[in-house]
Amino acid sequence: MTINNLEDYFNQETGQQSPANLYEPIxxxxxxxxxxxRPRLVMIGTELFGGNTEQAFHAAAAFEMLHNFTxxxxxxxxxxxxxxxxxxxxxxxxxxxxxxxxxALSAMALREILKTPCDPETAVRLSQLMAETGVGICEGQxxxxxxxxRNEVSISEYxxxxxxxxxxxxxxxxxxxxxxxxxxxxxxAAVDEFGTNLGLAFQLKxxxxxxxxxxxxxxxxxxxxxxxxKKTYLYLKALEDANPEQKKILDHYFSSTDFDxxxxxxxxxxxxxxxxxxxxxxxxIEAYVQKGLNALQTMDxxxxxxxxxxxxxxxxxxxxx
Amino acid sequence: MTINNLEDYFNQETGQQSPANLYEPIxxxxxxxxxxxRPRLVMIGTELFGGNTEQAFHAAAAFEMLHNFTxxxxxxxxxxxxxxxxxxxxxxxxxxxxxxxxxALSAMALREILKTPCDPETAVRLSQLMAETGVGICEGQxxxxxxxxRNEVSISEYxxxxxxxxxxxxxxxxxxxxxxxxxxxxxxAAVDEFGTNLGLAFQLKxxxxxxxxxxxxxxxxxxxxxxxxKKTYLYLKALEDANPEQKKILDHYFSSTDFDxxxxxxxxxxxxxxxxxxxxxxxxIEAYVQKGLNALQTMDxxxxxxxxxxxxxxxxxxxxx
Numbered sequence: 001m002t003i004n005n006l007e008d009y010f011n012q013e014t015g016q017q018s019p020a021n022l023y024e025p026i027x028x029x030x031x032x033x034x035x036x037x038r039p040r041l042v043m044i045g046t047e048l049f050g051g052n053t054e055q056a057f058h059a060a061a062a063f064e065m066l067h068n069f070t071x072x073x074x075x076x077x078x079x080x081x082x083x084x085x086x087x088x089x090x091x092x093x094x095x096x097x098x099x100x101x102x103x104a105l106s107a108m109a110l111r112e113i114l115k116t117p118c119d120p121e122t123a124v125r126l127s128q129l130m131a132e133t134g135v136g137i138c139e140g141q142x143x144x145x146x147x148x149x150r151n152e153v154s155i156s157e158y159x160x161x162x163x164x165x166x167x168x169x170x171x172x173x174x175x176x177x178x179x180x181x182x183x184x185x186x187x188x189a190a191v192d193e194f195g196t197n198l199g200l201a202f203q204l205k206x207x208x209x210x211x212x213x214x215x216x217x218x219x220x221x222x223x224x225x226x227x228x229x230k231k232t233y234l235y236l237k238a239l240e241d242a243n244p245e246q247k248k249i250l251d252h253y254f255s256s257t258d259f260d261x262x263x264x265x266x267x268x269x270x271x272x273x274x275x276x277x278x279x280x281x282x283x284x285i286e287a288y289v290q291k292g293l294n295a296l297q298t299m300d301x302x303x304x305x306x307x308x309x310x311x312x313x314x315x316x317x318x319x320x321x
Numbered sequence: 322m323t324i325n326n327l328e329d330y331f332n333q334e335t336g337q338q339s340p341a342n343l344y345e346p347i348x349x350x351x352x353x354x355x356x357x358x359r360p361r362l363v364m365i366g367t368e369l370f371g372g373n374t375e376q377a378f379h380a381a382a383a384f385e386m387l388h389n390f391t392x393x394x395x396x397x398x399x400x401x402x403x404x405x406x407x408x409x410x411x412x413x414x415x416x417x418x419x420x421x422x423x424x425a426l427s428a429m430a431l432r433e434i435l436k437t438p439c440d441p442e443t444a445v446r447l448s449q450l451m452a453e454t455g456v457g458i459c460e461g462q463x464x465x466x467x468x469x470x471r472n473e474v475s476i477s478e479y480x481x482x483x484x485x486x487x488x489x490x491x492x493x494x495x496x497x498x499x500x501x502x503x504x505x506x507x508x509x510a511a512v513d514e515f516g517t518n519l520g521l522a523f524q525l526k527x528x529x530x531x532x533x534x535x536x537x538x539x540x541x542x543x544x545x546x547x548x549x550x551k552k553t554y555l556y557l558k559a560l561e562d563a564n565p566e567q568k569k570i571l572d573h574y575f576s577s578t579d580f581d582x583x584x585x586x587x588x589x590x591x592x593x594x595x596x597x598x599x600x601x602x603x604x605x606i607e608a609y610v611q612k613g614l615n616a617l618q619t620m621d622x623x624x625x626x627x628x629x630x631x632x633x634x635x636x637x638x639x640x641x642x
Contacts, residue, residue, distance in 0.1 A: 022463040073424060077417040096398040099420060100463055103394060106427060107455025114449050120441035127448040128435050134428025138421055142343040145417060 001057040003039040007031050009061060013108075025089045025101040026108070029068045032084045038063045038173045044312065045177025045191065048305050052181075055117055059126060059176040062113035065105055066130065067169060070137055072102035077145065106134065118180060125179050133172040140165025153231050155240060159200060167199020174198075190299045194309070197292035201317050204285045207232035211269065212278055214320060223265040229254045233284065234277050235268075241275045289317045322378040324360040328352050330382060334429075346410045346422040347429070350389045353405045359384045359494045362516075365633065366498025369626050370508065373501075376438055380447060380497040383434035386426055387451065388490060391458055393423035398466065427455065439501060446500050454493040461486025468552050476557050480521060488520025495519075511620045515630070518613035522638050525606045528553035532590065533599055535641060544586040550575045554605065555598050556589075562596045610638045 001009060007030075014027035039060035046056040074080070075088035076098050082088065090098035113126045143161040147153045174195045178188055210225040211234060225232050239250055249271050253264045272278065292313050296306055322330060328351075335348035360381035367377040395401070396409035397419050403409065411419035434447045464482040468474045495516045499509055531546040532555060546553050560571055570592050574585045593599065613634050617627055 019460060019463045019467055021467055022460060073420055077420060095416075096466060097463075099394055099398060100459055100466070103423075103427070104456055104459035104463075106424065107452050107459065110431060110448065111452035111456060114445065114452060120445045123445045123448070124435065124441045127431065127444070131428050131432035131435060135425055135432060138425035138428065139340060139343060142340045142418075142421055142425075145421070146340055146342055 001054065003036060003043060003057070003060050006036060006039060006061060006064065007033075021093070021097055022101050022104055025072070025093055025097055026068075026105050028092070029072060029083075029089055029105075030065065032086060034068075034084060036064065038067050038169065041170060041173035041195075042177045044309065045174035046181045047177070048174075048191075048299075048301055048309060049178050049181035049183040049187065050301075050305075051177065056177050056180045058115040059113050059180060060173075062109045062130070063169070063173045063176060065109035065112055066133065066137075069102045069105040069109060070141070070169075072098050072105065074141065077141070113176070116180060122179060122182075126176055129172050129176055129179065133168055136164045136168035140168065147231050153236060155233070155236050158231065158233060158236050162200060162203040163196060166203045167196045170199040170202065171195025184300075187299050187301070190295045193295035194292045194299075194313075197288040197295065198313050198316065201285045201288035201292065201313070204233050204281055204288070205317055205319065207234055208278070208281045208285070209320070210234075211272065223261070223269075226253075226265055226268050227261055228257055234272060234281055237280055237284075238268075238272055238275050238277050241277075241280075242271065246271045246274065285317050289313055322375065324357060324364060324378070324381050327357060327360060327382060327385065328354075342414070342418055343422050343425055346393070346414055346418055347389075347426050349413070350393060350404075350410055350426075351386065353407060355389075355405060357385065359388050359490065362491060362494035363498040365630065366495035366512065367502045368498070369495075369512075369620075369622055369630060370499050370502035370504040371622075371626075372498065372503065377498050377501045379436040380434050380501060381494075383430045383451070384490070384494045384497065386430035386433055387454065387458075390423045390426040390430060391462070391490075393419050393426065395462065398462070434497070437501060443500060443503075447497055450493050450497055450500065454489055457485045457489035461489065474552050474557060476554070476561060479552065479554060479557050483521060483524040484517060487524045488517045491520040491523065492516025505621075508620050508622070511616045514616035515613045515620075515634075518609040518616065519634050519637065522606045522609035522613065522634070525554050525602055525609070526638055526640065528555055529599065529602045529606070530641070531555075532593065544582070547574075547586055547589050548582055549578060555593060555602055558601055558605075559593055559596050559598050562598075562601075563592065567592045567595065606638050610634055 010030035011027065014023045014030060017023035042056050042060040042063055043053050046053050071083060072089045075083055076090045076095050080088050081091050086092075088098075089101060093101075110127065110130055113130055114123055116123060116126060118126075140161055140163070143157070144165055147158070147161065171192055172195075175188060175191050178191045183191065207225065210232065211222060213222055224230075225235075235250070235254070239247065242250060249267055253259060253267055293310060296309055296313075299306065331351035332348065335344045335351060338344035363377050363381040363384055364374050367374050392404060393410045396404055397411045397416050401409050402412050407413075409419075410422065414422075431448065431451055434451055435444055437444060437447060439447075461482055461484070464478070465486055468479070468482065492513055493516075496509060496512050499512045504512065528546065531553065532543060534543055545551075546556075556571070556575070560568065563571060570588055574580060574588055614631060617630055617634075620627065
C-alpha cells in the first residue's frame with residue numbers, strides 16, 4: 001500500500017460498514033480528496049531517516065483520519081456549510097451524526113496507527129504521539145474559539161494558538177514517520193523544531209493568501225477571513241502597528257459582519273498597504289522558514305534527503321494557493 | 322494512588338490548566354462523583370488475576386475519562402439538561418465547548434492509559450483495547466439514535482445496541498485490569514464473555530428499574546423512559562408479545578410525548594402487567610447472569626476470587642437502584 005491508494009483503502013475500511021449513519025459520513029469525508037498533506041509528511045519523515053514507506057502506510061492513514069475527525073467537528077463549531085466544494089458532514093446529515101462520526105473516526109485513527117508493523121516500543125511511541133497530538137489540537141481549537149470573542153489578542157498568543165491548532169499535527173506526521181524509521185532522540189528533537197516552524201509558516205501563508213492570493217489560482221474568493229472578522233496574523237499585526245486613525249478603521253469594520261463586502265475589503269486592504277502588512281507577514285514567514293531550515297541542518301541525515309525537505313519548506317512558503 | 326483518590330487526581334490533572342474553557346468543563350464532569358463503576362471494574366479485573374491494583378490506577382482513571390467523554394457528547398445529542406443533579410456541560414457552557422472538551426477528554430484518556438507502568442506489549446494491548454472500545458461505543462450510540470426514528474426494532478437488534486453502547490465499555494474495564502495482571506488468552510476470552518453478559522444484565526436491570534423501582538430508593542421518578550417513548554427491552558418485548566388490541570395501545574401512547582403522563586404511564590404499565598413483562602425481563606436478566614457465571618467458572622483463578630465476582634454480578638442484578 002502506498003499513499004496513492006489511500007482513497008481505495010478508506011473506501012475498503014468504511015464502505016458497507018454498519019451502522020451506515022456512522023460510517024457513511026466517515027467514508028464521505030475521507031474520500032473527498034483534499035491535499036493529503038499529512039500522509040505525505042508521514043512519508044517524508046520516514047524517508048528522511050531511511051525508513052520503509054510501506055511500513056509507514058497505516059500511520060499515514062491514521063493521521064489523515066485524525067485530521068478529518070477534527071474537520072468534521074470544526075465544521076459544526078464554525079457553522080461551516082461547505083468544505084472542499086461539498087456540503088459539510090453536519091449540513092449533509094446533522095450535528096448529532098457529525099459529533100458521533102467524528103468521535104468514531106478519532107478512535108479509528110488510533111486503531112489504524114496500531115496496525116503499523118513494528119516492535120511494541122515503537123507502537124507505544126506512536127500511540128503517545130497520537131494522544132498528545134489530539135490534546136494539543138483541542139487546546140488550539142479552544143484558543144481559536146476564545147479569540148473570536150476577545151478584543152485583544154497578542155501576536156504571541158496567536159502564534160501559540162496556531163502552533164497548537166495547525167503545527168502540532170503537521171509536526172506529529174513528520175515525527176511519526178521518523179519514529180517508524182528509527183530516528184534517534186537528537187533527530188526527533190530537530191524534527192519537532194523543523195515541523196513547528198513549517199507549521200507556523202504554513203498557517204501564516206494561509207492567512208496571507210486569504211488577502212493576496214491570485215484568486216483564479218487560489219480557488220476561493222479573497223477576503224473570506226476579513227468578511228467574518230477573523231483575527232489573522234495580518235489583522236493582529238496591523239492592529240499592533242496602527243496609528244489611532246488606522247486603528248479606528250480596523251475596529252470599525254471588524255465590529256460587524258454586516259458591511260458591504262467590497263467596501264470593507266478595500267478599506268482593510270488599504271490599511272494593510274499603508275502599514276506594509278504584506279511585507280511584514282512575508283518576513284515573518286521567511287523567519288520561520290529560516291528557523292526550520294536551521295533545525296534541518298542539525299539533523300544527522302545525508303545531504304540529499306535534507307535537500308528534499310528544504311525544497312518542501314521553501315515550496316510551501318512560496319505556494320500561491 | 323487508589324481509586325479512592327480519583328477525585329483528587331482528576332483535580333490535579335485538570336485544575337489550573339489552560340485554556341480554561343477547555344479544562345474547566347472536564348474538571349467539572351470528572352469531579353461530580355458518579356458511581357465510579359468503571360474504575361472499580363478495572364480494579365476487580367486486576368485483583369481477579371492476582372495483579373497489583375496500584376499498577377492499574379491509570380487504566381482505571383483512563384476508563385473513567387473515556388466514560389465521561391461519552392457522557393459529555395451524549396448529553397448534547399440527547400439535549401439533556403441535567404446529569405447527576407447538575408447542569409450538563411453543554412447547558413452550563415455551550416455545545417461547541419462540550420464538543421471540544423469531550424474530544425480533549427477522549428485524547429486524555431488514551432494519554433492516561435499509556436501512563437500505566439508496564440512493558441510495551443501490555444501498553445500496546447491497552448491502547449488497542451481503548452481504540453476498539455471507542456469505536457464500539459460510537460456504533461452503539463449511533464444505533465440508539467437510529468432506533469429513535471425507526472418503527473420496528475427487534476429484540477436482537479436492541480441487545481446488539483446495548484452490547485455496544487454499554488457492555489463493551491464495562492467489559493473493557495475488566496479486561497484492562499486482567500491484561501495488566503497478565504491474564505492468559507483463555508482467561509481474557511472468559512472475561513470478555515463474563516463482561517458482555519454482566520453489561521447486558523446491567524442495562525436490562527436499568528430498563529426494569531425505570532418502571533418498577535421503588536422510587537424512594539431509585540432517586541428519580543419512575544417512567545422516564547415511557548415518557549420519552551424510549552424503546553427499552555420492556556417495550557420491545559411487550560410489542561413482540563402483544564395481541565392486536567395491546568399493540569394498538571402501545572403504538573398509540575408511543576406516538577407522541579404530549580400525553581398526560583399519569584394516563585400514559587398507567588396505560589403502558591397495564592399492558593406490561595397483562596403480558597408479564599416484568600417477569601419476562603427478570604428472566605432475561607437471570608439468563609444473562611447465568612451465562613456470565615458460567616463464563617466465570619471457566620476461568621483459571623482461585624475459588625475465593627471467583628466468589629467475589631459472582632457476588633458482584635448477582636448484587637448488580639438484584640440492585641434496587
